[in-house]
Amino acid sequence: MTAATGADPDAQIARWLDTDLDEWTRTVVRRHFDPVTGSPYWLGQLSRLDFDPRDITRYDQLAAFGPFPLDRLRTEDPADLVPLAVPRPLVGRVWDTGGTTGTPCRAFYTPDMLRHRALWRRWSFVREGFQPGRTWLQATPTGPHLIGNGVQEVSELHAGQVYAVDMDPRWVKRLIRTGRLAEVGDYTAHLLEQIADVLEPGRVHYVNTTPALFQALRQHRPELVAALDGVRLSGTQISADMYRSFTTALQGGICGLTYGNTFGNAACLDVERDGELISYVPNYPQVTMAVVDKADRSTPVAPGTVGQVRLTVLHEDLFLPNILERDQALRHPTDQWPTDGVANVRPLQIATSSPEGLY
Amino acid sequence: MSLGYLFGGGVGTEPHGLELYRTYEVVQCWYEQVSAWTGLTVGQILEEDLPTAQEERQSVGTVREAALAIGVHDVLASFNLRPAAIGGLSLGAMTASCLAGSLGRRELFEMLASSRDTPEPPADDPRQGIAIAFGPVTDGAPSHPGENLPGVYLAGDFGPTADGSQRLMMLAGHADALGALAADVPPGTVVPLPGRTIAVHTPLRRPYREFMAPRIDAIPFSDPEIPLLSCLEPKVLRTAADVRDLFQRNSTDPISLVDVYTGMKEQGVRLGLVMGPSIPEGILAFPFPVVHIERPEHIEQALTTAYELGIDLSGAPALS
Numbered sequence: 046m047t048a049a050t051g052a053d054p055d056a057q058i059a060r061w062l063d064t065d066l067d068e069w070t071r072t073v074v075r076r077h078f079d080p081v082t083g084s085p086y087w088l089g090q091l092s093r094l095d096f097d098p099r100d101i102t103r104y105d106q107l108a109a110f111g112p113f114p115l116d117r118l119r120t121e122d123p124a125d126l127v128p129l130a131v132p133r134p135l136v137g138r139v140w141d142t143g144g145t146t147g148t149p150c151r152a153f154y155t156p157d158m159l160r161h162r163a164l165w166r167r168w169s170f171v172r173e174g175f176q177p178g179r180t181w182l183q184a185t186p187t188g189p190h191l192i193g194n195g196v197q198e199v200s201e202l203h204a205g206q207v208y209a210v211d212m213d214p215r216w217v218k219r220l221i222r223t224g225r226l227a228e229v230g231d232y233t234a235h236l237l238e239q240i241a242d243v244l245e246p247g248r249v250h251y252v253n254t255t256p257a258l259f260q261a262l263r264q265h266r267p268e269l270v271a272a273l274d275g276v277r278l279s280g281t282q283i284s285a286d287m288y289r290s291f292t293t294a295l296q297g298g299i300c301g302l303t304y305g306n307t308f309g310n311a312a313c314l315d316v317e318r319d320g321e322l323i324s325y326v327p328n329y330p331q332v333t334m335a336v337v338d339k340a341d342r343s344t345p346v347a348p349g350t351v352g353q354v355r356l357t358v359l360h361e362d363l364f365l366p367n368i369l370e371r372d373q374a375l376r377h378p379t380d381q382w383p384t385d386g387v388a389n390v391r392p393l394q395i396a397t398s399s400p401e402g403l404y
Numbered sequence: 405m406s407l408g409y410l411f412g413g414g415v416g417t418e419p420h421g422l423e424l425y426r427t428y429e430v431v432q433c434w435y436e437q438v439s440a441w442t443g444l445t446v447g448q449i450l451e452e453d454l455p456t457a458q459e460e461r462q463s464v465g466t467v468r469e470a471a472l473a474i475g476v477h478d479v480l481a482s483f484n485l486r487p488a489a490i491g492g493l494s495l496g497a498m499t500a501s502c503l504a505g506s507l508g509r510r511e512l513f514e515m516l517a518s519s520r521d522t523p524e525p526p527a528d529d530p531r532q533g534i535a536i537a538f539g540p541v542t543d544g545a546p547s548h549p550g551e552n553l554p555g556v557y558l559a560g561d562f563g564p565t566a567d568g569s570q571r572l573m574m575l576a577g578h579a580d581a582l583g584a585l586a587a588d589v590p591p592g593t594v595v596p597l598p599g600r601t602i603a604v605h606t607p608l609r610r611p612y613r614e615f616m617a618p619r620i621d622a623i624p625f626s627d628p629e630i631p632l633l634s635c636l637e638p639k640v641l642r643t644a645a646d647v648r649d650l651f652q653r654n655s656t657d658p659i660s661l662v663d664v665y666t667g668m669k670e671q672g673v674r675l676g677l678v679m680g681p682s683i684p685e686g687i688l689a690f691p692f693p694v695v696h697i698e699r700p701e702h703i704e705q706a707l708t709t710a711y712e713l714g715i716d717l718s719g720a721p722a723l724s
Contacts, residue, residue: 221707224483229711260714282712284693286674339686349567351686373686375567392705396685396696400536403562403684404414404494404574404597404604 054164061330062383069330069359070104077364082130086121087364107357108343110366118150127153127362141189142307145218149189152307155362159194162310165328166195167202169312173301175275177204179250182243184210184236184258185279191307192279195253208249210239212258233261241266250274256283263294275299282391288320304390308358308368314379314386324377324388331360333384336376339395342369348378354387406488407715408673409503410694411473412682413494413659415465417599419451420681420698421472427700430482431475438471441510442517458601463520470499470516473679476697477503480677483707489671491633491664493560494605496682497650505629506647515619522615532603533579534559535586535596538570548573549589555581559605563662564689572688576603609655620651633667635659640667665690675713677706
């Protein structure tokens with residue numbers, strides 16, 4: 046237990062998991078639409094809505110908002126999404142989404158939001174077997190990217206020492222988009238040199254990085270991977286083959302996984318069938334996930350089938366209903382969680398999809 | 405870590421590949437070349453309505469699908485992306501054979517164009533058709549709802565659906581028999597496909613096979629230069645004779661996507677690129693991640709996915 050998590054983090058997680066989602070929805074929506082202390086952005090939307098959000102009593106009624114227009118987060122003042130109940134001037138960080146396709150979306154995280162994220166992160170560290178008091182290398186995007194906050198989260202939540210290597214995902218994406226793939230290789234080599242420099246003395250127990258970078262490390266410096274006690278992978282897709290190759294290379298070390306982005310995260314629930322099914326559950330109740338039909342984003346797909354991931358942020362300090370992610374996944378209901386999980390996350394593919402197209 | 409290229413079968417009636425054609429000069433040049441070889445205009449290949457006569461329609465449709473698939477291949481090749489293994493279904497098997505170096509592009513397209521001369525079936529022949537069918541997921545040979553029914557054949561096995569709950573198959577045969585079967589089984593179990601009047605991959609295609617046999621015999625096949633997976637049995641085609649045999653049997657023998665992707669997996673494929681729209685996205689279970697490439701934005705998605713999965717991409721030129 047540390048200052049960052051406050052009193053008894055496990056009890057807090059238990060309380061969250063015990064939360065009634067409809068009641069939570071009412072609390073959050075009414076907070077953001079309070080005429081005096083609501084959030085300026087949502088109060089400004091009231092006249093455009095054909096319903097009164099304060100009448101919402103159930104989570105499923107959030108569908109009435111339709112998909113959240115993410116473009117607004119590229120232009121709005123992030124502070125306007127935060128209820129005026131949070132004292133002004135706001136003190137804290139604005140975090141960006143990836144920004145790999147242009148101007149990033151931006152969100153202000155209040156201290157409560159960071160604490161919420163940190164508690165869940167600690168919960169999944171413990172669940173996956175990462176020991177406190179160890180030494181980490183965080184080789185991920187930092188700067189405007191929330192994943193980089195992991196450096197603080199690990200050190201403060203899990204009493205760890207943390208080395209850091211910075212990666213610029215926007216540069217990688219730009220290189221790929223412009224076909225400069227040899228330079229992608231050069232940049233990866235540049236990152237691997239820095240990672241190896243930290244790992245070679247043998248003082249690091251755990252690495253937090255992306256699957257793509259860890260794959261490159263495994264391919265080029267397998268002995269450094271074998272010497273680790275574990276890796277935590279965040280941010281991009283991981284295939285069953287990658288998972289198997291990672292666990293083999295780790296020689297018994299932990300391979301922890303998380304899925305998410307600036308708006309919300311999901312912890313790995315299970316790895317089944319030797320990596321063929323990798324499932325995640327969201328940081329409930331502040332984050333919920335649905336898997337919806339790609340052609341009709343208001344309709345969930347059947348359990349076990351593929352659709353587009355739709356995220357809803359129901360934080361007291363940030364309300365973002367029905368964000369359509371650029372990912373697809375299997376809908377993964379589970380009796381281990383209050384809401385649906387997602388499994389086998391991949392980048393969204395919009396392509397021909399009727400069985401009649403088979404021939 | 406290697407790439408596999410997958411080519412679907414069948415003949416779509418909708419225009420495909422317009423965006424890729426408009427975006428990439430390499431695709432425009434390629435379509436001009438196909439036009440010169442086949443006598444079809446670029447518009448006919450790309451987007452105009454297909455002819456109404458059955459065999460002519462089939463011929464132009466195959467040219468359309470194969471042209472797009474090879475166009476996608478050429479765009480990827482312009483970024484120095486090349487497959488370590490290749491395979492396809494039906495027409496896609498022939499396209500894959502061509503890209504594996506077993507026959508020239510010109511020979512492939514002249515063969516496809518010449519199939520328009522296949523005699524139309526007699527007007528009083530029983531109508532033919534195809535249907536999509538769902539069955540249980542079982543090990544070994546697929547079990548389908550029309551087994552032992554006269555006039556109904558298993559024409560294709562696409563393997564388990566993405567959720568693993570069912571096996572997706574293609575039945576073909578006499579249209580009346582397929583219609584009767586569809587009415588007899590639980591709704592949605594067998595779905596006849598409207599407008600599909602050729603019982604592909606069944607013995608009913610024997611006249612086509614016999615008509616095309618001398619044309620295929622005249623093609624100078626070579627040994628494939630990369631592992632080429634058969635869709636007719638679990639097999640890597642390694643010789644010119646293997647490929648010729650596939651071409652000869654392709655029209656009458658059932659096809660299996662499972663044989664293709666299982667073989668690719670055994671060849672070390674860790675990312676599959678599906679060339680063109682002929683294998684629908686999100687419906688089937690593949691043993692490795694796949695990216696479907698139908699439009700220009702899918703090219704970037706393929707490159708990004710290859711990077712994320714750790715496939716070497718060094719040395720590629722700029723996207724156009």
